[in-house]
Amino acid sequence: MTTTALPRRTYLNHEFGVKSWLLTKDHKRIGLMYLVFVTLAFMLGGLFAAAVRAELTTPAGDLWSSDTYNKLFTMHGIMMVFFVLIPAVPAILGNFVLPLMIGAKDVAFPKINLISWYVFVIGFVFTVSAMVFGGVDTGWTFYVPYSTQASNTNVMMTGIGVFIAGFSSILTGVNFMVTIHRMRAPGMTWFRLPLLVWALYATSLIQVLGTPVIAITVFMLALERGLGFGIFDPTLGGDPVLFQHLFWFYSHPAVYIMILPPMGVISEVIACFSRKSIFGYSFVAFSSLAIAVFGFVVWAHHLFVAGISPYSAMVFSFLSFAVAIPSAVKTFNWTATMYKGAIWWKSPMFYVFGFMGLFLVGGLTGLFLASLGLDVHLHDTYFVVAHFHYIMVGGAIMGFFAGLHYYWPKITGRMFNDTLGKTSAVLIFVGFNLTFFPQFILGYLGMPRRYHAYPPEFQVFNVLSSAGATVLAVGYALPVLYFTYSIFKGQAAGNNPWGATGLEWTTQSPPLPENFPDQPVVTEEAYDYSKREIKVA
């Protein structure tokens, strides 16, 4: 297939104009609208990270003032966590493919879906304004009493932004849950669902049950900061550690909001490019639910040195080890899926290889931190910074990129340059390791996080880290180029360029506004490659 002609009528060209986008109820267009803002947030967050890494090339705090540096890492965290990692896979890819995967015309509540996008954008605008009008310096964790008593930056406005964006997350979660319950095509039983759908379902559970807690916590913070209510401040009779409990009760499960959907993407891509059904489908599906449930009972492992009793620390340490098991099970199943497969080395699969390597390191270093005797030393050092970047960037962003490359032909109808795709995957993998691996060593050496200046003996590893960040930046910039090029010059993809199973690949690319010409009917398990004759673009 070397044609450049796309299908005549698609979700992209059946209406035109700004209004047709801003008032659309089409889940596919809404997904793309999220892509725009998440990309913006990713660029902003990336700029902040670059400024942080530039400062840390020298031990002295000589590039920015301390206050500026503190704002930079705070705004990097807030942008990346609330406006990139949490919405990336569910709101962009989930919105685009979920209805397609289950054979539905749209999500259950298309108007609410549009409202969640607007809510997200309003939250984004609030947060960005807070940054433009002076910034915020509390760290993304907003720990009290610093955030209520000491900080004289835009804590309130940022808090409002995060508060608002949370509602977008809740609405999307509710929408997806109802969609998965009510909108499945005839024959699409629960155990025929693609694993990305299971992962999105588990994620929605966390979004719906967890996000209200952060909203309440931020609200209480505002009451104390604005009106002097004594909730967290000990001089007013409050308890600062209570804030940490409440904050992490959401923010630890939020880590699973970030990583579960990419895990679902990995299952899709690995099955497709191994031409095999996922090894242990039901174990992979249920491990998503297990992670969602166990994820709610490990929050206090962020408080091992914050004055909690040694016995409660024991309980939370044990539970934290337990939550590692479902992730291990997933990893083993993905590996086993490749056994006796027919592995096609295309760019999405390269991102999966990258994900596997980075997620392994991220997940396993979590065991160091769950170990009480080690966490005392490692807590709040660069070891923790390295650990969660391996999970959130190495795992979640790599998984998002795997998904973006996998679904790009479906989204745009055009193929991108596969060699460049692989190149960027390799660059990201190498750059990432160069950036973050030295931070494990720094952490064990004892370099605390959020340090504007540091003792000179830590410099070598910091320079390595900053050098790696530049490679990483190139790796992230490259896809912008070849994706953009593909929109104008890429070959037409056809319905199913990767030869994948799944309903989303049975319709045209880009899909019709109503997704399918006729109601699809499902008659087989997910990932049933064995009986097929595979044609690829």
Add this chain to the structure above:
Amino acid sequence: MLSSIPIFPAQASTFAADVDKLYFLVLGVTSFFAIAVVIFVAIFAIKYQDHSGTQVGAPIHGSIPLELAWSFIPFVISIGIFAYATVVYFEIVRPPAETLQIYSTGKRWMWRFQHINGRAEINELHVPKGRPVKITFTSEDVLHDIYIPAFRVKADAIPGRYSEIWFEPSQIGDFHLFCAEYCGTKHSGMIGRVVVMEPRDYQAWLSGSDGQPLAARGQQLFQQLACVTCHLNDGTGRGPSLAGVYGSKVELANGSGVVADEGYIRESILTPQMKLVSGFQPVMPTFQGLVNEEGVMSLIEYIKSLPAPAPAQTTTAPAARPAQR
């Protein structure tokens, strides 16, 4: 302490080696799994590579025994690590009975260390080698955290309550002291050094003190604040006798019990109604605002210095209560 490019921190406390042993164990176990998975992925990716993209894989759907094996075995290993790590943790958080007491307060952006003989120092901490040291500390404003990497200890300084770390220095030298909990502008400047000295040198250093011993200062405060009018040492006052109360178990009015450690005594001075001793009326006013953190620490040292009543009287001091109600 520091060569030009260190890759591993100094082991300068008695439990540093135990923490490192645990570290290498976890590193070994996790590396094994990481390398095993990477090798399998690499072998499969190369061995089963299909350049055409048109082949299909073998129809394998899973294996229950394998699933059980790779759930159960990692779980058992995890429990092993958990148990070992918890043992090391209890070694770190449980100080021995006899320690050298030092008090500390953190505030933006400095650490003040108070030795009980009266000598105080800022952003420096002198300690003797070979003797368990306990630091009881709090914060006067936001959260801070005392972190001494060479000792492998760390704990948050939380306003409104006491935290505690202990260590036994095992190596003479200068070591980093960091604030590890973000506290604003000069967070990375809230650093200092820990100087471990031979006990003899430490004694010499201590005696260069200009200050009054903490317990003596506490005794003065005890008079000035009129604590002495109610807390009579013979147990006949309106408040419980404080002689020998430190470290004992106190029976509370709500029926529960509490060990009278530094944290409890501090709380009883600043918020006396919180944990009322059984048999006493809630008549004690709060001393919040009347006494600062250093004053509270002096009072605690004074109370600790009071000898326990003679065994002829009641040994369980707090239980000796006047007939009231």
